[in-house]
Amino acid sequence: MVTTVILGMLCVYLLCFSVMFLLISTRLNGKKMGVEVFALGNLLLGLAYILQLFGGPPDEVLVSVVNHTLTLSAPVVYVLGAMHFFERPTPVLRPLLTLAAGYTVLQLLVQWLLGTEARHAMLAAACASLFLAMTVAVLYGRRTFARDLRVEMLVFAVLIGGICILNAMKFAVILDGGLAAIDMSSGFQKIFYIYMSFLATVLPPCAVWLVLRRLTDELRNLAAHDPLTQLLNRRGLMDALDAYFRSRTAGPVYLLIVDIDHFKRINDTHGHKAGDRVLSHVAAVLKATARQGDLVCRLGGEEFVVIALDTDSAGAQQLAERMRAAIEHNEVAGTGVKQPIRCTATLGASGAFTAAQDFDAFLQQADAALYRGKTQGRNRVEWAGGVERSVQMYGL
Numbered sequence: 001m002v003t004t005v006i007l008g009m010l011c012v013y014l015l016c017f018s019v020m021f022l023l024i025s026t027r028l029n030g031k032k033m034g035v036e037v038f039a040l041g042n043l044l045l046g047l048a049y050i051l052q053l054f055g056g057p058p059d060e061v062l063v064s065v066v067n068h069t070l071t072l073s074a075p076v077v078y079v080l081g082a083m084h085f086f087e088r089p090t091p092v093l094r095p096l097l098t099l100a101a102g103y104t105v106l107q108l109l110v111q112w113l114l115g116t117e118a119r120h121a122m123l124a125a126a127c128a129s130l131f132l133a134m135t136v137a138v139l140y141g142r143r144t145f146a147r148d149l150r151v152e153m154l155v156f157a158v159l160i161g162g163i164c165i166l167n168a169m170k171f172a173v174i175l176d177g178g179l180a181a182i183d184m185s186s187g188f189q190k191i192f193y194i195y196m197s198f199l200a201t202v203l204p205p206c207a208v209w210l211v212l213r214r215l216t217d218e219l220r221n222l223a224a225h226d227p228l229t230q231l232l233n234r235r236g237l238m239d240a241l242d243a244y245f246r247s248r249t250a251g252p253v254y255l256l257i258v259d260i261d262h263f264k265r266i267n268d269t270h271g272h273k274a275g276d277r278v279l280s281h282v283a284a285v286l287k288a289t290a291r292q293g294d295l296v297c298r299l300g301g302e303e304f305v306v307i308a309l310d311t312d313s314a315g316a317q318q319l320a321e322r323m324r325a326a327i328e329h330n331e332v333a334g335t336g337v338k339q340p341i342r343c344t345a346t347l348g349a350s351g352a353f354t355a356a357q358d359f360d361a362f363l364q365q366a367d368a369a370l371y372r373g374k375t376q377g378r379n380r381v382e383w384a385g386g387v388e389r390s391v392q393m394y395g396l
């Protein structure tokens with residue numbers, strides 16, 4: 001009786017969460033993160049347990065065969081859902097139907113050759129192996145594709161490891177005591193379904209949490225980057241600068257403004273689309289020329305800011321000159337029959353500063369230098385008047 005009630009609750013959980021996943025997936029336009037696949041997994045497992053409840057005794061072969069196929073298919077669907085979540089989308093329906101057909105045929109064969117007991121033992125062994133593989137994959141994921149979800153992955157590994165152990169025990173129990181040992185009223189089945197209920201309660205909110213984390217991370221990322229060039233925008237730059245100056249090892253930084261020369265002319269001659277390609281190209285050149293860790297940002301229009309970290313004035317000067325030369329010497333490939341576009345940029349550089357609050361003042365300083373560079377002929381690096389003072393101040 002107790003097991004039947006637990007099983008009934010389990011069906012309700014699974015089907016409710018299936019509907020919830022489905023509803024969530026309808027709100028996730030485009031990138032569904034596997035949520036609709038999780039809904040299918042819950043539906044299959046819910047149906048399997050409904051058959052378990054109302055399908056009659058274990059020797060009622062046809063219902064039992066369908067039940068076992070659903071029971072094995074559900075975790076496979078969860079695996080496919082997880083692959084979608086981790087951006088390795090794979091087809092779902094074809095592998096699922098192939099597995100279902102294959103396992104059904106295998107069951108009928110085993111039933112015919114070895115009987116009901118062997119078929120139940122086979123399901124327990126298959127589930128134990130599958131969950132073992134899932135546990136290993138989750139633990140591997142902590143070190144590779146899911147490094148940002150280390151704690152969550154550990155929780156999943158422990159929970160899935162638990163079902164793996166229970167299925168291995170079920171296999172041993174069937175071999176030892178036959179079908180009577182997994183009767184609904186047996187102590188083992190009680191523990192088995194209590195654990196499954198626990199999982200059905202805990203795992204779906206965990207999955208929702210993962211989806212929420214990914215969504216909020218993506219939103220934060222979108223808010224911090226320029227959509228055209230994928231560089232940091234001003235807000236992202238300020239956050240990164242704050243984070244840098246909070247670290248104990250932070251030293252003075254140098255600010256460079258990079259402004260493409262005669263960009264209006266490029267737009268007017270080649271069109272706005274080509275202008276956008278020039279912006280993306282210059283962004284890529286700046287990113288490739290800066291050192292890893294330096295902050296590269298599109299401030300707006302054709303203006304970029306580079307913050308050179310962990311360097312001295314000589315290093316910042318070399319970086320500025322490298323960037324100017326790289327922009328001058330790398331042409332933007334034309335589309336189709338169009339000629340490649342060449343462009344140059346003028347750079348204004350500030351003195352060193354040591355706090356994020358100083359950003360605006362030093363931006364103005366670099367902007368004044370940039371203006372000088374523009375009036376003195378463009379395609380050059382101009383340093384702010386205070387640079388020598390800054391260099392002396394910080395002893396660089």
Ligand SMILES: Nc1nc2c(ncn2[C@@H]2O[C@H](COP(=O)(O)OP(=O)(O)OP(=O)(O)O)[C@@H](O)[C@H]2O)c(=O)[nH]1
Nearest residue numbers: 259260261262263264265267272275276301302374
């Ligand atoms: N294609 C494209 N053009 C942009 C974008 N943002 C700003 N612009 C254009 O950039 C041009 C900037 O022109 P100006 O400020 O006159 O500067 P400039 O022509 O580069 O001249 P100098 O800076 O003095 O060398 C304007 O024509 C803007 O319309 C953008 O996202 N895409």
